[in-house]
Amino acid sequence: VAKDLGLQMPALPDRGVRIIQRGRTQYLALHGKTGHLVTAERIDREQLCQLVEKCVLRCELIVEGEM
Numbered sequence: 001v002a003k004d005l006g007l008q009m010p011a012l013p014d015r016g017v018r019i020i021q022r023g024r025t026q027y028l029a030l031h032g033k034t035g036h037l038v039t040a041e042r043i044d045r046e047q048l049c050q051l052v053e054k055c056v057l058r059c060e061l062i063v064e065g066e067m
Contacts, residue, residue, distance in 0.1 A: 001061065002035030009035050016064030021057075028059050 001017070002009050012035055019028050019037070029040035049055035 001030055001037050005063070007035075009033070016062070018062050020060045020062055027057060 002012055005017075007015070007017075012030065013032075017030065019026070019030060021027060025041055027039060027041045027043050029038055030036070031038045043057065045055050048057065
């Protein structure tokens with residue numbers, strides 16, 4: 001994420017970068033030292049998508065500081 005935004009790692013926390021997902025469970029997170037997008041919870045496809053053929057996990061990336 002840091003690389004895609006063109007930011008150095010120390011800048012991510014300073015700019016208030018965070019991942020937002022709908023629902024109670026947050027499945028994705030930003031790794032604090034690398035800026036990589038990582039899984040924060042076990043993702044169970046059968047539970048999330050049940051009978052849907054194409055399973056998509058949506059999230060938003062919020063950046064509070066100027067880009």
